[in-house]
Amino acid sequence: MSRTKTHVKKGDTVVVIAGAQKGAQGSIKEVQPSKNRVLIEGVRMIKKAVRPSQQNPNGGFIEKEGPIHISNVKLVSAATKEKPAKKSKA
Secondary structure, eight states: OOOOOOSOOTTOEEEEOSSTTTTOEEEEEEEETTTTEEEETTSSEEEEEEOOOSSSTTOEEEEEEOEEEGGGEEEOOTTTOSOOOOOOOO
16 A cells, blocks of 8 residues: 655645635645545634534534645745745736
8 A cells, every 4th residue: 555645744834825715824634645635724614514412412513624635735834934925027
């Protein structure tokens, strides 16, 4: 079984470069290399209906992070910890 190499890992700070969440920044909670997806803290929050259980006796809706394709995220520079500057046409 071979491992898929990714350009990011759990705990890295990344910025979303494409899609509806473009420009959002956060740290990676989970990497799913088999599906080429990542979960970013506070980005792409989805609502999920849950049945009543011992942990959640009333059931209802919970908000959790949804996966984003790994090609749509870019590692933020570790030295600056801020978004990279856009290039201007001058």
